[in-house]
Amino acid sequence: MIRLQNVNKDYVGRPALANINLQIGLGEFAFLVGPSGAGKSTLMRLLYREEVPTSGKVLIGGVDITRLEPRQIPLLRRRLGIVFQDYKLLPRQTVFENVSYILRALGVEGDQVIRRVTSALCVVNLEDKADAYPDELSGGEQQRVGIARAIVNGPPVLLADEPTGNLDPQTSLEIVQLLERISQRGTTVLISTHDQFIVNSLRRRVVSLKGGQLISDVDSGVYEMEARA
């Protein structure tokens, strides 16, 4: 589902990613780990075409997204669910409005919007908070709204960039377990994190980056201390 071939990304001559080759299959669940500056966020930004690689190919569902025209980028992003560390919720809109925004912008029928948003809110266990505004919610709840928004359009791929960065360990674990449940429904999930606790709690595939290089890719792995050094 996700494939990177010989991907390099330089920022003004400074390499952020060097010769990355990676493949994540349909419905797979993987962690992308590494210390700050390892290149995790850069790799995530390449996947949702916020950045383009200096060289190499990035394929999502067999399509090389580095070759997309600007007008095609929104179409790509609708096929991806993206979850952010800072939630990126619209502060003046309720939970329901935040989750339903993309559906309304696409002209989805009212009944369908209600059905799909309610279903997404059920998945994240926030049905009773539909009318709340983001600032009335805890950090964990806001992140769950972010996840509901990411899955409401039924994307085959879900990217979560440091989704637990602003949360306490217990809430972080709940969020990652929620993402794992979503993956079990057939969605490819890639989570970038430097949180050793959650990675080691789940024992799933772990892709490690260090200094912009892919240093290990292990099924049922852990986040090794050496990898953080």
Place this chain on the structure above:
Amino acid sequence: MRQIRILTQVARETFSGMKRSGWSNWLVIGILAMALTIFGGILQLTMTLKNVVDSWGSQLEISAYLKDGYEARMVAKRLSQLPNISLVEIVPKDVAWQDMQSRFRVASLKNPLPDTLHVRLMRADAVESTANAIRKVNGVEHVRYPLKVANSINRFRHFLEIAGLVLTASLTAATLIVIGNTIHLVIQARHREIEILSLMGVSPWYIRSPLVLQGALYGSLSALLAILNLGAVRLYFDSFLREQLVGFMPLFSQNLEYGMQPTFFALLVLGIVVGAGGSAWTSGRYIKI
């Protein structure tokens, strides 16, 4: 149906965006209304003066003196077929001679005057070309026309046209700048929201459309305010102006016809086009996906 739902949603976004802008909407509309009022006033003045000058031009007269032996009526018919001619008046030589005799003491001579045609024009700038055309008509011996007056009128008319054009361009640019800066401020205030929408896969046109509509609404509301202002000015000053002008410049006041509908229409079109255009340009420039 889906398109209608999307358009309804865009309209909702526009009104919610304007609601959020609060009092600053009225500030922008007020500034634009002032600019459009000035623009409308100048446009109206320019058009009215142009009408007056044009009417002066239509009172210019070319005199064509005919050769002996030619039928004045036939020559007049040929002249009336030339372009830019509004009226051809025949003055037979007998009538002219009697008129002269009644005004001046002249010796009892054989009538030396020719048949004359007085030609009225539609436009002052056509005097010279029409006089040349008349000169070539068979039977015309000599042509006289007020070239200096015509040239003065043409220069004034030309000046009015240029002044109108410059003022229109300046005020259009000023309106564009006000709209553009306002929408730029809106974009800056909402940049985080715009970033979120872009990451969610919302199309750029959907993000920009409410801003373009907002600009068009600013433009149209400002134009309506400017129309009200100009209408009020006309209501209160029209009779006063006419009274004053009758005393000072009777000819000017006779030709002071100024229907304001074209100006109102121009203001509305300018407001909407410049409002939407300025917003589209600014949002295209600052909202990058």
